[in-house]
Amino acid sequence: MKSLRIQLEPHAPEGHDVDVAPFLFVFPGNERGLGPDLHVADEAAFEAAGRHADGAALSLVAELTSETTKDADWIDALWTYGTVVPVYLVLDMQAQEVTVFWGPSPKGYRSKTTVPFGEPVRVPAPFDFELDTSGFGRTGDDAAGDEAADA
Template sequence: MLGIVEGLDTPAGYKAELIRGKIVVSPWSKLRYKKVMKALRLQLEQHAPEGHDVDVAPFLFTFPGSERGYGPDLHVADETAFEVEGRHADGAALSLAAELTSDSTKDVDWLDKMATYGQIVPVYLLLDMRVGEINVMWDPSPKGYRSRTNVPFGRPVRIPAPFDFELDTSGFGVPEEQSAEDEQR
């Protein structure tokens, strides 16, 4: 299945992921989310674990035994994961995955990705762009994340180890008129 995902010629602006053994094609993030992703990336770069890279590049991370292959909106991963041949990185290399969720992706981001990331990825950030809040999950276990907090955009939020810093979310909001326009589309 991963070979098929890899070989897909997705339309411009779309990505393919492997979710529950099914190939799912969804749009890349909205252009207006770039500012938020950049602010998040710049803050995470200062606190990333040694040897870990922060990027928004469209890499597919696989999770053996789970029939999943995700391309997080933003990831922090051990650089050695990208020194191997192939096109799929090992999900165990992730120290953080971040998703900017919208109406079209929220179910997958909240349910499927949180369950998969929650078993192996130390920190999962889910930015709910419609509600205007950031959810931080950490302390993975075989049953999922043991800890979670959320704050509205505009307030700082603690990003736990291995990052251990206060994330400034003051620039993460989307103007209300833009949110209303998106709902009508």
């Protein structure tokens, strides 16, 4: 996550903050808040009182899958983010690949691309840069440990 955060920071829209701190965002039609592993959001969204921010303030979310969260990241979060958030990154730690979704619509994301860890992937507007994924995965015995911490 540190590598992802560091790469995103210089490309974040003006007034948006890249953070991994746990924070819940609310979305229309979703009864519970979602707390992405990493988010890029308008700083003004955190000025309101309460522990939930408006999901419309997000410009990007990223989830790093685990065996226990994989279904939620690929199904529930994909649907919810796909109606509002401009860019959604899924770092699939089990498949060792990253999928970038963009173009939210009332029916979900319009576009996606997937590359294996190690290949660069384009993060579309409002970020518009090539993400280096070479340091995202682990191989061999290390893979069973804390893969998500390195991404």
